[in-house]
Amino acid sequence: MRAAVIAIRAGIFDDVSEVDDVCAGHASSAAVARTACRPAAGPMPWAGDDVGGPMVLAAAGHAGAGASTVALAVAEGLAESRRVHLVDYAEPVRSGLVAASSIELGTDGAGWRHGRRGGLDVFRLARRSADGELPPVPETDDAERLVVVDAGWSLTCALLDFPGSLVRGAMVVVVTRVTVPAVRQTEHLLGAVDGTAVVAAVGPARWPQVVEASCGPQLRELRVRGRVVPVPVDRRLEPAGLTGDRLPKPVAAAGRALAALLVPSGSPQPRHRRRPAWSGTGPAGHTR
Known part of the structure; x- marks a missing residue:
């Protein structure tokens, strides 16, 4: 916790590990977690x-x-x-x-x-x-x-x-x-x-x-x-x-x-051709 406070005061937010991200959950302010994990990309293309x-x-x-x-x-x-x-x-x-x-x-x-x-x-x-x-x-x-x-x-x-x-x-x-x-x-x-x-x-x-x-x-x-x-x-x-x-x-x-x-069961469903039930294996050379 002491190291986190020192980092915040120094303005160091970018180079953090996933463990640091988890620890951000203890903070009382959402701004700490938001800054610590900010991605480099802008708004995502999947709205x-x-x-x-x-x-x-x-x-x-x-x-x-x-x-x-x-x-x-x-x-x-x-x-x-x-x-x-x-x-x-x-x-x-x-x-x-x-x-x-x-x-x-x-x-x-x-x-x-x-x-x-x-x-x-x-x-x-x-x-x-x-x-x-x-x-x-x-x-x-x-x-x-x-x-x-x-x-x-x-x-x-x-x-x-x-x-x-x-x-x-x-x-x-x-x-x-x-x-x-x-x-x-x-x-x-x-x-x-x-x-x-x-x-x-x-x-x-x-x-x-x-x-x-x-x-x-x-x-x-x-x-x-x-x-x-x-x-x-x-x-x-x-x-x-x-x-x-x-x-x-x-x-x-x-x-x-x-x-x-x-998606409740009463919701309308798109029609498509039903595929065969999965057996857990694929064609030869493609199974895991």
């Missing part, structure tokens, strides 16, 4: 009215929240009844979805690496942009597809610099761990979301009393309204990360529960 269709934004409430796992679980839950594209805007070296595709389909001229996971299309950045500009959401011939964006922690921070600009017309899932510093920092992000969010709480379904007491008014209201879904921590996923294997059943069930809150 809701720029993607050509409905969009779900998976935003990390803090560093290490598990946004990639939640984004994948939600995308697979939504893909059971519609065409879904999962788009990862993390730098290639930071991507949590780097091994999530069961089939790799190569790169395009716009800088995207395309993969497939059952009936889900996965797009990842193929390279880091030299000028800091990020490409728009990949274009396809299916204008009615639903886009799920895995924003990652560094890009989620832009919400604090450009409130509402990233989520116009988007459905938002804010991912948080069930810890005191995590829920405190997540409250700042909920304040920047334009509209009502759904929260994915990674950890125990029964919150410790000290965590409940640390919830801000917005997170507390979402819990009362039933818009907070518990996502269990899986012992296999923690060391191995996301691969081409199926998600653990409890994690997949949490993704379906989040998908149901985002």
Whole structure:
């Protein structure tokens, strides 16, 4: 804490690690966390009215929240009844979805690496942009597809610099761990979301009393309204990360529960040709 105070007084905010970002959750001012994690890029090119269709934004409430796992679980839950594209805007070296595709389909001229996971299309950045500009959401011939964006922690921070600009017309899932510093920092992000969010709480379904007491008014209201879904921590996923294997059943069930809150079953669904059920393997030479 003493080192953090010295750094703040000296005006040193940029060169921080993810551990420093997590510790920012203890600060009483949102400005500290906002400055410490400010990305180099300006407003992102994936505002809701720029993607050509409905969009779900998976935003990390803090560093290490598990946004990639939640984004994948939600995308697979939504893909059971519609065409879904999962788009990862993390730098290639930071991507949590780097091994999530069961089939790799190569790169395009716009800088995207395309993969497939059952009936889900996965797009990842193929390279880091030299000028800091990020490409728009990949274009396809299916204008009615639903886009799920895995924003990652560094890009989620832009919400604090450009409130509402990233989520116009988007459905938002804010991912948080069930810890005191995590829920405190997540409250700042909920304040920047334009509209009502759904929260994915990674950890125990029964919150410790000290965590409940640390919830801000917005997170507390979402819990009362039933818009907070518990996502269990899986012992296999923690060391191995996301691969081409199926998600653990409890994690997949949490993704379906989040998908149901985002897009209720009575909502109109785009028509498309249903793909065969995923067997967990791809053609020879393309399996993981």
